[in-house]
Amino acid sequence: MRSGFVTIIGRPNAGKSTLLNSLVGEKLAIVTHKAQTTRSRITGIVNVKRKAKRPAGQVIFVDTPGVHKPADQLNKRMMQEVYDSLEGCDLVLLIVDVTQKFGTGDEFVLDIVKRAKLKTFLLLNKIDLFEKAKLLPTIEAWSQRFDFAQIVPISAAKEFGKEELLNAVVNALPEGPKYFPEDQITDQPERFIVAELIREQILINTAQEVPYASGVLIEKFEEGSKLSRISAVIFVEREGQKAIIIGKQGSMLKHIGTRARQQIERILGVKVFLELFVKVREGWRDNVHDVDEAIDWRKQLQSLNTRLSDSGEEKSTSRKTPARKAKISKGGDSAPAPKDED
Numbered sequence: 001m002r003s004g005f006v007t008i009i010g011r012p013n014a015g016k017s018t019l020l021n022s023l024v025g026e027k028l029a030i031v032t033h034k035a036q037t038t039r040s041r042i043t044g045i046v047n048v049k050r051k052a053k054r055p056a057g058q059v060i061f062v063d064t065p066g067v068h069k070p071a072d073q074l075n076k077r078m079m080q081e082v083y084d085s086l087e088g089c090d091l092v093l094l095i096v097d098v099t100q101k102f103g104t105g106d107e108f109v110l111d112i113v114k115r116a117k118l119k120t121f122l123l124l125n126k127i128d129l130f131e132k133a134k135l136l137p138t139i140e141a142w143s144q145r146f147d148f149a150q151i152v153p154i155s156a157a158k159e160f161g162k163e164e165l166l167n168a169v170v171n172a173l174p175e176g177p178k179y180f181p182e183d184q185i186t187d188q189p190e191r192f193i194v195a196e197l198i199r200e201q202i203l204i205n206t207a208q209e210v211p212y213a214s215g216v217l218i219e220k221f222e223e224g225s226k227l228s229r230i231s232a233v234i235f236v237e238r239e240g241q242k243a244i245i246i247g248k249q250g251s252m253l254k255h256i257g258t259r260a261r262q263q264i265e266r267i268l269g270v271k272v273f274l275e276l277f278v279k280v281r282e283g284w285r286d287n288v289h290d291v292d293e294a295i296d297w298r299k300q301l302q303s304l305n306t307r308l309s310d311s312g313e314e315k316s317t318s319r320k321t322p323a324r325k326a327k328i329s330k331g332g333d334s335a336p337a338p339k340d341e342d
Helices: 016-024 073-086 104-116 132-145 162-172 190-205 239-246 248-268 288-295 297-311
Strands: 002-009 042-048 057-063 091-097 120-125 150-153 184-189 215-222 227-236 271-280 318-320
Touching: 002 016, 002 073, 002 104, 002 162, 016 042, 016 057, 016 091, 016 162, 042 162, 057 162, 073 104, 073 288, 091 104, 091 162, 120 132, 120 162, 132 150, 150 162, 184 190, 190 215, 190 227, 190 248, 215 288, 227 239, 239 248, 239 271, 248 271, 288 297
Parallel strands: 002 057, 002 091, 091 120, 120 150, 227 271
Antiparallel strands: 042 057, 042 184, 184 318, 215 227
């Protein structure tokens, strides 16, 4: 039995979250074309059966924010998530967009990998969009930059090379126990996956500074056998951003709520009543406390479970496989969302 922690690292839009979702077989990380979509570490647990070319194993993949040079407290915290993910991991997967020329951003992320001094695979992603004749010269060029344990061409979106990658990863891990139950696919509680699904719709449906100035917090999460009631706050930095998210007569907030609700219902397996509010928190991206509240779900969970314990409510739990009904923790000047559009 092989087991271990595998950190996925790379520049923004290299395909890290797409790869994680593909390997796990479930949408754990939100995916958009906008840079810095992922703000915190996201764990995906994959149990693999013994095959001719690999032993049985449990792989704990860790998706990370795109590597970049930070400009504010939010981005500094995102980069700290990257560094923290490298502590104690057994293998690093450096994923690069093979269609892009090597540049200073690649040098920056490669320097982080070199300083980590960990066994590292290079994943050449998006080879379905790359000229085959250029592949071998590209592999040779990357081989000169660092002594990678393996170089694996893949297409995360098309799932090309997925099985070969899993075989290589499992064989590279040490002998060890199962760290998580067989039916658990992440350590991330569902209420925080829900918050990310709402934020995904903000990223998809708004432009310029608005998606980057937005965060989402779940304020109420009431589970029912046929209907779950969720109340969430979207916070932004300026009144103008708030107006954009609400839209004319609430149209944009209604659209965001409807699209998010559809995704949430698929995850939870029950009907959902989703209520959204929009608040202004000036300069929250440069406020350490606000940044923690926005992206550190571990600290949020600790605080939430303390409050729930005091009130006698059920504590928050982690995401299991979608085959079972999800077990979820129950959880100002605001603009409420209009009723869902059909």
